[in-house]
Amino acid sequence: TDAAGLPTVVPVQRGEDPNDPAADGAEAAQSGTSQRPTRTPRSAIGLTERELQVLLGMAEGKSNAEIGRELFVSEDTVKTHARRLFRKLGARDRAHAVAAGFRAGLVA
Structure with a gap:
């Protein structure tokens, strides 16, 4: 407390407050290293291996027809996988x- 009887508030530096959600990243930022976001396993989201392959094709800018040719499936099958992964x-x-x-963390 100070002379007036009020509690003294000491500012906390970023990264020092254990309740601060950015505390873990602050140390890495200060040390010059970066932390990547934690990778969510595709199984936690519920994507099948094929849905992930379709998503990766989309991330590469490929059309449904191109993805289908690479995966040896029809364009309609790619559309079905796409609809399901959109929903998930x-x-x-x-x-x-x-x-x-x-x-x-499914797509780099």
């Missing part, structure tokens, strides 16, 4: 799916 990722379109996959 909560995505409304290809770009949104790729962004969600990137945030989840």
Whole structure:
């Protein structure tokens, strides 16, 4: 407390407050190293291996027809996988799916 009887507040430096969610990253930023976001396993999201392959094709900018040729499946099958992965990722379109996959650590 100070002379007036009020509690003294000491500012906490970033990274020192154990309740600060950025505390872990602050040390890495100060030391010059970067921390990558933790990778979410595709199984935690519920993607099948084939859905992940379709997502990776989308991330490379390939069309459904191109992805189908690479995976030896029809374009309609790629569309089915795409619809299912959109639903699982909560995505409304290809770009949104790729962004969600990137945030989840599924797409580099």
